[in-house]
Amino acid sequence: MAAAPLRIGIAGLGTVGTSVVRMLADKKSELERQCGRPITTILVSARDRTRDRGIDLSQIQWVDDPVELARSPEIDVFVELIGGDNGPAMASVKAALESGKHVVTANKALLSKHGVELAQIAEENGLLLNYEAAVAGGIPVIKTLREALAGNQVSRVFGILNGTCNYILTRMEAEGMSFQECLADAQRLGYAEADPTFDIEGHDTAHKLSILTSLAFGCQISAQDIYLEGISNITPADIKAAANLGYRIKLLGVAQRTETGIEQRVHPTMVPTSSVIAQVHGVTNAVAIETDMLGELLLSGPGAGGNATASAVIGDLADIAKSRPGFQHGPVFGRPARELAPYQRARMRSHEGGYFIRLTVHDRLGVFASIASRMAENEISLESIVQHGDAAEYKTVIMVTHETTELAVRNAVERITNDGLLADKPQVIRIERAA
Amino acid sequence: MAAAPLRIGIAGLGTVGTSVVRMLADKKSELERQCGRPITTILVSARDRTRDRGIDLSQIQWVDDPVELARSPEIDVFVELIGGDNGPAMASVKAALESGKHVVTANKALLSKHGVELAQIAEENGLLLNYEAAVAGGIPVIKTLREALAGNQVSRVFGILNGTCNYILTRMEAEGMSFQECLADAQRLGYAEADPTFDIEGHDTAHKLSILTSLAFGCQISAQDIYLEGISNITPADIKAAANLGYRIKLLGVAQRTETGIEQRVHPTMVPTSSVIAQVHGVTNAVAIETDMLGELLLSGPGAGGNATASAVIGDLADIAKSRPGFQHGPVFGRPARELAPYQRARMRSHEGGYFIRLTVHDRLGVFASIASRMAENEISLESIVQHGDAAEYKTVIMVTHETTELAVRNAVERITNDGLLADKPQVIRIERAA
Structure with missing residues (x-):
């Protein structure tokens, strides 16, 4: 027995939106086999109705206003590919959730700003808010x-x-x-x-x-x-x-x-x-x-590109297609939105790690010793120190520190700068452990 | 309102099983927050009841027979960590699915042999069969x-x-x-x-x-x-x-x-x-x-280790905990088990790719030319050819081919061997494109 199709409306027909429409058409039977029911594009909305996007929109209804599209009773899922952290993107996602539609979005700016608020609305209404495409394109990190x-x-x-x-x-x-x-x-x-x-x-x-x-x-x-x-x-x-x-x-x-x-x-x-x-x-x-x-x-x-991003959008849609109304979903950000702890910021000055420091110094007697003593004053121990440019007016000093703090490095570099030793802006690059 | 706990029974308390029991206890409240209900270990089964595994089993009931455990009406999910492609693992997984339990397993041998059959039973009964831990341990490749x-x-x-x-x-x-x-x-x-x-x-x-x-x-x-x-x-x-x-x-x-x-x-x-x-x-x-x-x-x-593998088992359990009975799940192997196409094997002799060939040859006049002509006869074009061991009794010839076929390489190496040019077994290693 064929299950009812999952009816979707897509707002935004840029590179990603166009690719989603095309892929849903091209992969129709395969997706139906995987999800147990068809995923059908019913409505689309975009700014320019006349542009030729190289996709067949003849079976799809055009809606000028994305908010109207989001509220339409003809769809089960609203796909937001408009972009922007406010305006029509925010208005239409909110309208969709408030009128009982699941939402799939690729909009990192919107989620970064309003994600928790939107998650709360979704969770209160028992809806899914999926956003795999918002981070690292096609990589399933979400x-x-x-x-x-x-x-x-x-x-x-x-x-x-x-x-x-x-x-x-x-x-x-x-x-x-x-x-x-x-x-x-x-x-x-x-x-x-x-x-x-x-x-x-x-x-x-x-x-x-x-x-x-x-x-x-x-x-x-x-x-x-x-x-x-x-x-x-x-x-x-x-x-x-x-x-x-x-x-x-x-x-x-x-x-x-x-x-x-x-x-x-x-x-x-x-x-x-x-x-x-x-x-x-x-x-x-x-x-x-x-x-x-x-x-x-x-x-x-x-991490980008029309098809790779569309792949993530379609994966999100398939997850919704495989589910059925009435079952409880996992929370949008892993834990219930109302229970997410306030973000407690660790101060950058307390950051601990190794540092690469590149200094361009005047070629004067004692420069090297002055630098070394400023590092020592701030309890920064050095893994390596190299000096280049023997014949030049300026010398380059490159230091790699053992684990220290941001504050110590900032203080040491500020002191060295104030000592008048530098002929150019100092360069500081953090080192990160990685396997 | 607290939802009913997901009640699980675990068969097999080796490294992974022990880690699953420990982690479910340690992470109890966090998992409840993420899944919307507790995941509770109700029953366990293992060969040796007396062994000290360093975990608290006092609140968990012991069942000697894993098949009996799998059939118990006290559990919702059966976790199979026994191992083996038949015997108690197969019997208990089958018993679990036939008595309406979801199954989580880490057993690659079992799935490799009976996966499609088991998937069919799961799908006919509207049950989940999750097996993230069976391939590449903690990596979410499934x-x-x-x-x-x-x-x-x-x-x-x-x-x-x-x-x-x-x-x-x-x-x-x-x-x-x-x-x-x-x-x-x-x-x-x-x-x-x-x-x-x-x-x-x-x-x-x-x-x-x-x-x-x-x-x-x-x-x-x-x-x-x-x-x-x-x-x-x-x-x-x-x-x-x-x-x-x-x-x-x-x-x-x-x-x-x-x-x-x-x-x-x-x-x-x-x-x-x-x-x-x-x-x-x-x-x-x-x-x-x-x-x-x-x-x-x-x-x-x-790809292995108690905790990493347990992480995959717990991810599978969490997916089940977030779902509710009565909704349709995605198929076990991505497509419905009954619709999986028969495996159509491509013959290895038709494999196309580059090859590394290392030959140990007698130091005789014309060896190099003979090898080169055998390669040419089989239409194998060479990306590089290097000869080592100038002063030695035996020389090493190392060749890297352009894209060719397994059959051509096998034929060429067989001819070279039959020519009596080799002082040792030839070595052939396939080259794979990788980004």
């Missing part, structure tokens, strides 16, 4: 944290969550190019936006990290509490020095449980060249999860 | 293939599925040790069994691969059709030659869709040193999945 790792206590989650940054860093390393050159190339090839700030300054990574943090630690989402540093200051000299020391530079989002709270930070990071995450090149994303029971798990794969 | 990749067409799935083999190969490479030395060390350290045949000859990998193949390609499980080659013939010379050529040797299980059917093969494999999977060291497992929509996804993590 399903892993929310379902597979039930009962695990997460100690750290970190990852390469922005393909644009990883593409730029990969090319800088492979070809010795400057950040600006690589960015221009990435823009030309469509891997970076005309205004790249959102990606390269780490905001996109921060949105995604904030969602992972909530899932990992059972706390409310708090993107505004994330320490943020982008990759625009990374130079070929840093990348070369990292390589010589056995490290590779990646923009990581890291969330970590500490004694004083939860650290959330996005910054260029040195990871051991021999680690699995260091081999994640180009636009590929990766997420590592450390837990008490499991140890370390790593997932890597395409 | 969930990924069964749920996250809904609608994706898989072209290839491959992985490092046996920690013992990967541990041995990792140490052979790192320390230049022989296979026998590493095996002895692994046995001493508890990473290999006293009788290691099952692991090192690839049977364990084959069981796991057969399950992944069914999930990936929607076909019946057919472990007996897997081409099988273990790692006991791998020498330090192979590992060194591989490294010089930019490869690392891993025991892979590979399932791949070809024009003539599905290839399933387990053999030592050369993967590019720069690939992510090449960085998977020691007892860690990894699985790569290639699909039409997603591209390539890689999951790596602990």
Whole structure:
């Protein structure tokens, strides 16, 4: 006996939305076999009705207003692919949940800002709010944290969550190019936006990290509490020095449980060249999860792109299609939204770890000794110290510290700067353990 | 309002079973929060009732016969951790499903042999049969293939599925040790069994691969059709030659869709040193999945160990706890068991790929030319050919072929052997593309 189809409405027909419509049509019979009933696109909404998207919309009804679409009694699930942390995306998701529709969204900005509120509405109404596509594209990290790792206590989650940054860093390393050159190339090839700030300054990574943090630690989402540093200051000299020391530079989002709270930070990071995450090149994303029971798990794969993101949306839809009304679902962020603990921020100055410090110094007698004594004053012990540029006016001093604190490093570098020893801005890059 | 607890019975209290009982007790309140109801261990069964396992069994009832336990009306879920592809494991899982219990199992041998039959019983009775722990321990590869990749067409799935083999190969490479030395060390350290045949000859990998193949390609499980080659013939010379050529040797299980059917093969494999999977060291497992929509996804993590495996069992239990009776579940192997296609075997002789061939030859005039002509006769084009051992009685010839067929390589090597050119057994290792 054929079960009733799962009727969906899709708002937003950009790259991902178009791909979802196409894939649902192409995979119709296979999805029906897997889910026990068809998944049928009934309604769509997008800004431009006339644009040719290369998909057949003849059997699908067009609705101009996404909020009206979200409320339509003709659909069971609302798929939000509009984007943006407010406006029509927020209005339509809320309307869908309030009128009894499950929601699937790829919108990290929306969840980062309103996720807990929306989760609460979904849970109160016994609805699913699925968002696999919102973090790391096609990599099933939400399903892993929310379902597979039930009962695990997460100690750290970190990852390469922005393909644009990883593409730029990969090319800088492979070809010795400057950040600006690589960015221009990435823009030309469509891997970076005309205004790249959102990606390269780490905001996109921060949105995604904030969602992972909530899932990992059972706390409310708090993107505004994330320490943020982008990759625009990374130079070929840093990348070369990292390589010589056995490290590779990646923009990581890291969330970590500490004694004083939860650290959330996005910054260029040195990871051991021999680690699995260091081999994640180009636009590929990766997420590592450390837990008490499991140890370390790593997932890597395409973090963006129409089809990869559509794959995650369709996986979310299939989960809904396999379920039936009236059964209780797992909570949206792993724990009931009303029980998510307030986010307790660990102060960045208390962060503990190794540091890479690159200083450009005037070639004067005693510079080296002054630097060493400033480090010692702040109880920073050095794993290595190297000096370059014997014949030059300026010398480069590269230090790698043993485990120390952010505060100690900031103080030491500030003192060295005030001592007038530096001929250029100091460079400080955090080192992250990785298996 | 507190929902009724999910009542479970566990048969088998080895390392994994003990860890499951401990973790369910330790994580009681956290799991209740995540699942909306408690998961409570009601019954256990194991061979030795008197052994001290370091866990509190005082609140849990002991049942001597696992089949009786499986049928008990006091439980909702039967957890099978007995092991073995028949006997009490099969009898109890069948009894559980036939008496309306969901089943969670870590038993790859059982599923490899009877998985489709058991899935059919589960599906006819509207029950869940979950088995995340059966393949790659704590890595959520079953969930990924069964749920996250809904609608994706898989072209290839491959992985490092046996920690013992990967541990041995990792140490052979790192320390230049022989296979026998590493095996002895692994046995001493508890990473290999006293009788290691099952692991090192690839049977364990084959069981796991057969399950992944069914999930990936929607076909019946057919472990007996897997081409099988273990790692006991791998020498330090192979590992060194591989490294010089930019490869690392891993025991892979590979399932791949070809024009003539599905290839399933387990053999030592050369993967590019720069690939992510090449960085998977020691007892860690990894699985790569290639699909039409997603591209390539890689999951790596602990493939064995009490807690990591228990984590997967508990994830499976949590999924059941979050569900409620009366809703339709997704099929056990991704597609309904009755609709799984018969496994259509692609012949190994038709396998296409690159090959590494290492020959030990007598130092006679014309040997090199004879070898080259035998390769040409079989239309094998060479990417590289290197000859070592200038001053020795025997010379080593190392060839890497361009894409060719298994049949061509077998024929060429057979002819070279019959030509009487070889002073030792020829070594042939397949090369696998990996990102």
